[in-house]
Amino acid sequence: MKILVVADGIGEEIYDRAFYDAFQNLGHDVHRFTWKEYFRHYQYTNRYETDGNKVKSLYYRLQNKFITGPVTAKINYDLVELCRKVEPDLVFIYRGTHIYPSTLRRIRQTGSLIFGYNNDDPFSSLYPSYFWRHFKKSIPFYDHIFAYRWKNIDDYRKIGYPKTSLLRSYYLKEKNCHLPSPHAAYACDVIFIGHFEDDGRDLAIKTLLDAGVNLKLFGTGWEKSCLHDFFVQKFGPIKPLYHDEYNKALNSAKIALVFLSKLNNDTYTRRCFEIPATQTMMMAEYTADLATLFEEGKEADFFRNHDELLQKIKKYLNDEELLKQIGISGFNRLLAEGHEVTDRAAEVVKEYDRMKGLS
Known part of the structure; x- marks a missing residue:
């Protein structure tokens, strides 16, 4: 099937990029949308080329921190347009902090199923209240949300969202492996x-x-x-x-x-x-x-x-x-x-097939 992986794209090797590669290894047609590029003048100068303009840095930093403003609006607009162009069967959103509920509604109108996954705990009281607000408002518009921990399955069900199941973390067999001698x-x-x-x-x-x-x-x-x-x-x-x-x-x-x-x-x-x-x-x-x-x-x-x-x-x-x-x-x-990332990607595909009546 055709899959679109959506994420911030930071720390990508072990996060959304790992799923992108795993879906490909399973033989699917995989596309990718990340929003880190929209914050090129953000303070992560070790990750982006910037011109050192402090005003620009502050402008992008505040929008990324509080997840608001024209940059975030542009991210959501572009994501909808990409979905209309690619027409994915499945949109897999990894840690959708920047994605609006209205965006999910528009994507669902294209016929795509939308799955969510998140390695952090959006219900933790230790996060600032604004951090997960878009994600929490978007929960009803996901077709399925994979929980990283058992606690979050209970959290989703307490707010009336039953379409959730456990998807644990994983290792990458190419990156996490035994070496014959110590360094x-x-x-x-x-x-x-x-x-x-x-x-x-x-x-x-x-x-x-x-x-x-x-x-x-x-x-x-x-x-x-x-x-x-x-x-x-x-x-x-x-x-x-x-x-x-x-x-x-x-x-x-x-x-x-x-x-x-x-x-x-x-x-x-x-x-x-x-x-x-x-x-x-x-x-x-x-x-x-x-x-x-x-x-x-x-x-x-x-x-x-x-x-x-x-x-x-x-x-x-x-x-x-x-x-x-x-x-x-x-x-x-x-x-x-079976705790490798490809095993996890196969679980995602299995849930898609179940919802589509293919298994």
């Missing part, structure tokens, strides 16, 4: 690659460091931690890792940590698939949801507090055969249950 720059016993949230994750990492664990830390937002200076003394500047470097780093550690976002009420996260794909052992915050994906102590392990984290880290570092066995078992579970 010297990243070699360590324990690694955490991820953003800072003020949920105690910095204290957990300090607990490990104070106990003498050989640990490396990468990610964004760590300057917000009250322990930032302490970490900089230990590691130097804390930087994010992407793409090949991210995969090399996960492969170079014996144990990779997972902390779950409280902002998005996560009970699992993308790393819960990316880490087992490398055959590195995963040590994650415990949730009942995550424990359904990997068996505790056999395919991954979980901690419920900082003391348990330290205790288990010490245990596994003293038993590297068990550590490696768990990493391999986690990898085998990942393959057996």
